[in-house]
Amino acid sequence: FKDGKITPARYAQAYTAARLEIMSIEHALHRLTWDEAIGSSGTIRAIGLALKAGGHGTGEVNAEGLAWLKRKLFKLGDVDKIDFEGIKPDRRAIFPAGLAILEAIFDALELQRMDHCEGALREGVLYDLLGRHHHEDVRERTLSSLMERYHVDLEQAVRVERKALHAFDQVAEDWELDDGVWRELLGWAAKVHEVGLDIAHYHYHKHGAYLIEHSDLAGFSREDQQMLALLVRGHRRNIPKDKFAEFGDDGIKLIRLCVLLRFAILFHHIRGTQEMPQVVLHANGDSLDVLFPDNWLDENQLTQADFGLEAEWLTRVGFTLNVR
Known part of the structure; x- marks a missing residue:
């Protein structure tokens, strides 16, 4: 008309x-x-x-x-x-x-x-904002529903989220991540990084990214959803640097979040409630130093080998991981 x-x-x-x-x-x-x-x-x-x-x-x-x-x-x-x-x-x-x-x-x-x-729409926005103020974030409910629908291992998700956020707090200032939504974004990615496993183990990180990008996720802006999907896409194997670059200056921060997420996942690669050591992280530009307690890596050869492979993956995006 x-x-x-x-x-x-x-x-x-x-x-x-x-x-x-x-x-x-x-x-x-x-x-x-x-x-x-x-x-x-x-x-x-x-x-x-x-x-x-x-x-x-x-x-x-x-x-x-x-x-x-x-x-x-x-x-x-x-x-x-x-x-x-x-x-x-x-x-x-x-x-x-x-x-x-x-x-x-x-x-x-x-x-x-x-x-x-x-x-209508405006009241919905106000409801969402009030919910966040009272710690009833609609986005948390959305991710919980997503995790339930795709049968995510909740205990593993909690372990990875806790470790990722602890790592974030150690390096946020050095990596200029102490503003904006970065901490929340990392926590969300840790929660849902395994949603793709419900489809197939092969390339499950790609399946998960597709689900997150194309699902209706109440409370998330389109950009937040795309960033979240990209973190899930990059949480294992090759990091698609060109995809991160599409976010301009924020792309660098997203890669740093991805590195922290990958660290947390590797840290808990051997699932379970076994006692894990306290580690210290130092960040500087395109490098991350991870310091384990003395002799711990020598006594845990699988974890040491895991981090050795991870260092090789990260060199492909110009990133240095030092583990000692």
């Missing part, structure tokens, strides 16, 4: 586009079932008010009213002629498209009635 003209053909095109979008999820929603449907935001509210003004309900949206409103729009033929009660002038241009989308939802989900909720 770019030029404001409303015709049955254009409306049908908008309706069809909406139905195609809904097709990918409508079957799953039908399986879930529901008792009532709630709509939020201004367009649904405006449609409900228009139906109420026309004598088709008390503010809710209903299937009969949608059909009546569609016929009325066709008679008007132009968005500038829309003068329904409750519709602000700045909403007229998007009103026909909103109606087509809502009708598509009603048909796809076989709805007869939808009530309106005053809460």
Whole structure:
């Protein structure tokens, strides 16, 4: 409806586009079932008010009213002629498209009635921020659900997260990581670094990165999600330096986070609750020094070999790991 003209053909095109979008999820929603449907935001509210003004309900949206409103729009033929009660002038241009989308939802989900909720996007943002203030971060709930869905070893995730954050605290200042979301990002990556194992062991770091990048993760910005996916992608074997470089100056910090994550995973490569030593980390530019207690590495040859291989992997991205 770019030029404001409303015709049955254009409306049908908008309706069809909406139905195609809904097709990918409508079957799953039908399986879930529901008792009532709630709509939020201004367009649904405006449609409900228009139906109420026309004598088709008390503010809710209903299937009969949608059909009546569609016929009325066709008679008007132009968005500038829309003068329904409750519709602000700045909403007229998007009103026909909103109606087509809502009708598509009603048909796809076989709805007869939808009530309106005053809460919408802005209230959702405030809810999220308040939740973080009261230590009820929606992002933590999101990751917990992801871990449960893909059967993550929770004990191992806790061990790796604890060690990664302890390592972070030792080097954050030297690596200029003591601002922003870096500590949280490292903790999140430690929690979910093994989600890809539920698909296949071979290249599971790539499977995990794909899942994280392409899943709907409530509470995460698109950039946070891409960074998180990249850390999971780089937590073993080769680090895709070109992918990190796409984040500009932040790419260097992300590689440093990746190094800390890899250190924590190697530290707990042998799973279990066995006593592990206290280690001291020192960071300087593109190098990380890891100091174990005297003779500990000599007595734990597998761990020593693990870190020897890791040092070789890191040299490929111009990074030096010194373990002694």
